[in-house]
Each structure stands twice: as C-alpha cells, then as structure tokens.
Amino acid sequence: MSSSGLVVGLVLALAASACGSSSPPTAPTPSNNPAPPTPPPAGAAGVNGTAVDAVTDRPLSGVTVRVDGLGETVTSASGSFHFDAADPQQIRSVVVSSSQTVERATRLRVPGPDATLSLMPSTLDLAAFDQMFRGNLAALHRWTSAPRVVVQNRVLQFTNLSDIDYTALSSVMSDDEGTALIGDLTWALPQLTGNAFATFADEQRETAAEGTRVRVSRSGLIVVARYEGLTAATGFWGYTRWAWNGAGEMTAGIVMLDRAFETSGSQFRRSLRAHEFGHALGYNHVTVRSSVMNQAARLEPNSFDRDAAKFAFQRPPLNRSPDIDPDPFTGNLRALASQVFWSGAQ
Numbered sequence: 001m002s003s004s005g006l007v008v009g010l011v012l013a014l015a016a017s018a019c020g021s022s023s024p025p026t027a028p029t030p031s032n033n034p035a036p037p038t039p040p041p042a043g044a045a046g047v048n049g050t051a052v053d054a055v056t057d058r059p060l061s062g063v064t065v066r067v068d069g070l071g072e073t074v075t076s077a078s079g080s081f082h083f084d085a086a087d088p089q090q091i092r093s094v095v096v097s098s099s100q101t102v103e104r105a106t107r108l109r110v111p112g113p114d115a116t117l118s119l120m121p122s123t124l125d126l127a128a129f130d131q132m133f134r135g136n137l138a139a140l141h142r143w144t145s146a147p148r149v150v151v152q153n154r155v156l157q158f159t160n161l162s163d164i165d166y167t168a169l170s171s172v173m174s175d176d177e178g179t180a181l182i183g184d185l186t187w188a189l190p191q192l193t194g195n196a197f198a199t200f201a202d203e204q205r206e207t208a209a210e211g212t213r214v215r216v217s218r219s220g221l222i223v224v225a226r227y228e229g230l231t232a233a234t235g236f237w238g239y240t241r242w243a244w245n246g247a248g249e250m251t252a253g254i255v256m257l258d259r260a261f262e263t264s265g266s267q268f269r270r271s272l273r274a275h276e277f278g279h280a281l282g283y284n285h286v287t288v289r290s291s292v293m294n295q296a297a298r299l300e301p302n303s304f305d306r307d308a309a310k311f312a313f314q315r316p317p318l319n320r321s322p323d324i325d326p327d328p329f330t331g332n333l334r335a336l337a338s339q340v341f342w343s344g345a346q
Contacts, residue, residue, distance in 0.1 A: 045084065045085055045086045045111045046082060046083045046084040046085045046086075046110060046111055047082070047083050047085065047108055047109070047110045047111060047112050047113075047114070047115060047332065048080065048081070048082050048114045048115070049065070049080065049081050049082075049108070049114060049115035049116065049117055049331075049332070050075075050078070050079045050080050050081070050114075050115070050116050050117070051063040051065065051075045051079045051081070051096060051117050051118075051119060052079055052116060052117070052118050052119070053101075053118070053119065053121065054118040054119055054120050054121070054310065054311050054314055055121060055307060055310065055311075057118075058079075059075075059077075059078050059079025059080070060075060060079050060098065060100075060101070060119060061075050061076060061077045061078070061079060062074060062075060062098060063075040063079070063081075063096060063097070063098040063101070063119070064096070064097050064098065065081045065094065065095075065096050065117075066094065066095045066096075066097075067083050067092050067093075067094050067108065067110065068092045068093040068094070069090075069092060070083045070084075070085060070092065070110065071083075083110060085110045085111050086111075089109055089110065089111055089112060090109070090110055091107050091108070091109055091110075091328070091330055092107060092108055092109075092110050093105070093106075093107055094106050094107060094108050094117075094331065096117050096119060098119070099122070100121065100122055101119035101120060101121060101122055102119065102120040102121070102122055102124060102126065102322050102323050103322060103323065104117065104119055104120070104323040104324075104325075105323065105324045105325065106324075106325040106329065106330070106331045107325065107327070107328075107329065107330040107331065108330055108331050108332050109330050109332055112330075112332045113332045114332060115331045115332035116331075117331055118314045119323075120311050120323055124307075124308070124311070125288070125289055125304060125308075126321065126322060127288045128286050128288050128289045128291065128304065128308070129308050129311065129312075130321045131284060131285065131286045131287065131288060131293075132283050132284060132286045132291065132293050132305075132308060133282075133283060133284075133308065133312045134319075134320065134321055135283075135284025135285070138320060138321065139248055139317075139318045139319070139320050139326075140248060140312060140315055140316075140317055140318060140319040140320070141244045141248045141249075141250055141282040141317055141318075142193075142248070142249075142250055142281065142282050142312055142313065142317055143193070143197075143249070143250040143281060143282065144249045144250075144317065145201065146189075146197040146199065146200055146201040147197075147200060147201060147220075147221070147222050147250070147253070147280075147281075148200060148201045148202040148203075148204070148220060148221050148222070149182070149185060149200050149202070149203055149204070149221070149222045149223075149224060150204045150205075150206060150218070150221050150222070150223045150224065151173075151178055151181055151182055151203075151204070151205050151206075151224045151225070152168075152206055152207075152208060152214060152216075152223065152224070152225035152226075153172050153173045153178055153205060153206065153207040154168040154169065154171070154172055154173075154207050154208045154210070154214070154225075155168075155169045155171040155172070155173070155225070155226045155227070155228050155259050156168060156169065156214055156216075156225050156226070156227050156228070157169055157227070157228050157229065158227040158228060158229040158230045158233055158256070160233075161234065161239055161241075161256075162241075164215060164216060164217035164254075165213040165214065165215050165216070166213070166214055166216065166225075166227070167211065167212070167213055167214075168208040168209065168210055168211060168212050168213075168214050169210065169228055170210050171228070171259065172207060173226060177262075178205055181224065181273065182203055182205075184269075184270050184273045184274065185200075185224070185273065185277050186199065186200065186203075187270075187274075188273070188274040188277050188278075188292075188301065189277075191274075191301040191305065191306050191309070192274070192277065192278055192281055192283070192292070192301060192305065192309050193281065193309055193313055194306065194307075194309040194310030194311070194312065194313040194314075195310070196309075196310075196313040216254045217241075217243075217252065217254060218252060219251055219252055220251060220252065221252060221253075222252070222253035222254075222255060222277075222280045223252075223253070223254055223255070224255040224257070225255070225256065225257070226257050226258070226259040226262050227256050227257065227258060227259060228259050228260075229258075230256055230257075230258040230259075231258040231260060231261055232260075236258070237257070237258050237261045237268075237272050237297065238255070238256060238257045238258060238261075238272050238273075238275070238276040238297065239256045239276070240253060240254060240255050240256065240276045240277075240279035240280050241253070241254040241279075242254075242279055242280050242281075242282055244282060244317075247317055247318065248316075248317025248318035248326075249317050250281065250282045253279070253280030253281070254280075255276045255277065255279075255280050256276075257272070257273070257276065268297065268298050270300065271292065271297055271298055271299055271300045272297045274292050274300055274301060275292055275293060275294075275297035276297070278292055278293050279293075289304060290302060290304070291304060291305055292305050293305070316329045
C-alpha cells in the first residue's frame with residue numbers, strides 16, 4: 001500500500017537516488033479585434049501558422065496571436081495566421097490566447113518554417129496536470145522517444161530504496177508471469193503517452209544467475225523486477241526511481257514490485273503496475289482528482305490521464321505552467337539541450 005512519497009533529486013554521478021476534458025467550441029472572431037489574415041502572396045517573407053485544439057487537432061478560429069515586435073492578429077476560420085517580416089531570421093516571443101484555451105507562451109523563428117501551435121482547452125484540470133507532469137521543479141519531464149524495457153525474471157532481495165545493485169534469489173518469474181507483466185506495461189504505454197508511443201522501442205527478458213548482483217540503474221532503459229521484502233520493509237506495494245537530464249528528457253527508470261503482492265492475486269495488480277510505470281515515464285503523484293497516479297495506486301488510466309498525456313506529448317520537456325515553453329525551444333524549429341538527475345516515489 002501507499003504512504004507518503006519520497007521525492008529527492010540527485011545528480012546521477014552520485015550513484016544514489018530516491019525514490020476528460022471536452023473539446024472547446026470554436027470561438028467567433030470578435031468584431032473589435034483585427035480581421036483574420038488573408039493568405040500571404042507567393043514568396044512573402046515572414047511566418048505562417050495554424051492554431052489547433054490539443055485534443056481534437058481541430059483548427060481554432062478567433063485566437064489572438066501576438067508576436068514580439070510584429071504586433072498581433074486573429075486566426076481565420078481555418079485557424080491560420082501570417083506575419084510579415086523581411087528582416088534576417090530572429091527568434092521572437094509569441095503569446096497565443098483565447099477565452100476557450102489556456103494561454104500559451106512560446107517562440108517562433110521569423111522568417112521561418114510554418115508552425116502548428118496546439119492549445120490546451122480551458123476545461124483542463126491544470127492543477128492535476130501540474131502535479132502529474134510538472135511535479136519535479138515545476139517543469140515537464142518526459143521521454144522524447146519510445147523507451148526500452150527490461151524485465152528481470154529473477155526475484156531480487158530488497159535492501160533499501162536507493163541501492164542500484166540487488167542480489168538475485170532462487171525464485172524465478174515464470175514465462176507466463178513475465179509475458180503478463182510486459183503485456184500490462186504495453187497496455188499502459190499508449191494510454192500514458194497520449195498514443196505517442198504504441199510499443200516499446202525494445203523489450204527484453206533476462207534471468208540473472210542466483211547469488212549474483214544485478215545492476216538495475218541502466219541508462220536508456222526501464223528495468224522492472226520483483227523484490228523480496230519490499231512491502232515488509234517500506235509498506236509499499238511498489239516503488240520507482242526515475243532519471244532525467246538537464247533538458248528535461250527522461251533517461252532511465254527502475255520499477256520495483258513487491259513479490260508477495262505480485263503473487264497475491266490482488267485486483268489492483270494491473271493498476272499498481274500502471275502507476276509505477278507512470279513514475280518510470282517521469283510522472284508524479286496526483287492528489288486533487290482521480291488518476292492512475294493517485295498515491296493509493298488503485299485506479300487504472302482514466303480519461304483525464306489519457307487527455308493530459310496527449311497534451312504533455314505535444315509540449316517540449318521543461319514546459320512550465322500554465323503553458324510556457326522553455327528557451328531555446330521554438331514552435332517551428334525545435335531545439336532541445338544534459339546533466340542527469342534522479343527522483344523516486346512509491
């Protein structure tokens with residue numbers, strides 16, 4: 001079961017770490033706002049863009065787009081906008097807003113490639129989104145490519161939450177048990193990544209020799225194993241540690257599942273696995289609404305989790321509340337930065 005979580009960020013070099021919404025209606029173009037843009041003439045310098053709903057990808061009309069130094073305009077019925085700029089390319093600050101959406105602050109390269117700017121609906125539970133996806137340092141952390149997962153068949157002896165090596169015991173997960181475990185993680189993956197990842201980049205099963213020390217901290221991998229004595233020592237059914245780099249990109253995960261709970265036939269086994277896997281994806285506990293990331297780990301992914309994950313995967317790592325993209329990210333030419341940090345929770 002769950003008790004209060006431990007969340008500590010440590011530099012990886014220390015080798016120690018702890019551990020929906022509805023689619024908004026199309027907003028009409030206010031009569032007192034600038035007229036929607038007309039398509040630019042061929043060869044016109046500047047930037048074109050489209051504002052879209054983050055849930056449905058539907059173009060949004062009547063959205064105000066303000067570009068630093070170039071003024072503001074309102075999106076057309078097709079959601080499009082255009083700014084002229086004959087100067088050499090510059091990175092300009094942009095604010096995109098409407099009464100139906102969360103205000104977004106980003107940047108555009110002008111002149112530059114076309115931009116598609118997705119906007120979160122104002123019906124989003126922003127407090128829950130911030131808890132789940134921006135809990136660490138108030139910034140978004142996520143995988144930027146499909147993770148690789150390794151399931152250790154050998155049960156490991158639990159010692160403490162911060163070790164990176166554990167001793168392999170005689171007990172071994174059966175083939176059917178291992179297949180079911182990977183199946184549950186694969187089931188959770190698209191739901192918790194907004195369908196950004198349908199499958200893992202790689203799935204591996206390994207069986208350590210009895211008595212050997214198994215390294216569970218591995219760069220680029222999520223390592224999942226059963227542990228003898230985890231619940232007895234901590235009170236937790238599961239515990240996860242996760243790592244990210246200075247650009248907010250997830251780099252590793254360690255998922256610890258209590259052996260006794262795993263083999264108890266509990267109705268909450270799949271929800272617990274999904275919850276711990278959510279931590280391995282970089283997510284934190286949610287306390288303000290029902291979510292798979294509630295500390296009790298008794299709920300499977302719901303509509304909030306699925307929609308919120310879709311929003312998160314339309315944003316660069318280090319995006320901040322309410323919807324502020326990091327420097328030097330630009331909406332029409334992406335640039336992400338690397339020091340590595342660890343955190344953990346049950």
